[in-house]
Amino acid sequence: MQIHQIAITNFIKLLRIKISSTKYVGLIFLFSVKYSYSELNITIKIKGEGKMGCCHVKNQCLVIRLPKEIDHYQAEKVRRECEQSFMKFIIRDIIFDFSDTSFMDSSGIGLVLGRVRKIHPINGKVYLFGGNELIQKMWEMAGILNLVTVLDSIEKVKEVYE
Template sequence: MDYHVEENCLTIFLPGEVDHCSAETIRKEADEVIRKKHIRYVIFDFADTKFMDSSGIGVIMGRYRTLRLLGGEVWAVHANERMKKILNMSGVAKIIRLCEEE
């Protein structure tokens, strides 16, 4: 998983395809970073992502649940039209913050 930590903010650079296979790695590694580095904000960066299925939605929802308990937030940036459609259809767009630029 490609990521960057700045203070209590974790940016996850998602891979080209977010499916069950890649989502498992992201889930495990993200949780470890969130715990160890006292993360409150997670930014999912979709700049390279062209494919995502419901496994990716599960990862975002799971991180949202964790961070909400800690008083944090989840953001999504650089999502293309397809990714926005997936985020909207699943209802995730309602609980996270979607923005065009960081």
């Protein structure tokens, strides 16, 4: 057991040196030491901004610009990009931008509800913006308007985002 503790201590010293020279904030250490071996899982999340495909993060807010049509294939693609953003950045709020979207099936509703389930436990908020009449009717019929906030102007989006 002592060998594992020494290895972990040395690794943390190396990590501190590397982290002190960069702008990483929000460091989470998860240690799992077992008798036969040691397993060290470290997740470093950046408190900053970045862009990944349809997702953009700034000020702990994830903006998801949705494609023209959201079907099962597109929803899965967006879901993967969201998960990558969640792994890389600290995220408190999510804005779904439906400005370019003209068609959405039930997988789009599932996409929104999945992010609601992910963000609500940390007291985050989910916002919807820019849906046409058909998409807004789908939001209403699905009952997600009780779980999210609809932003009706770009100024309100900027308030949340900045």
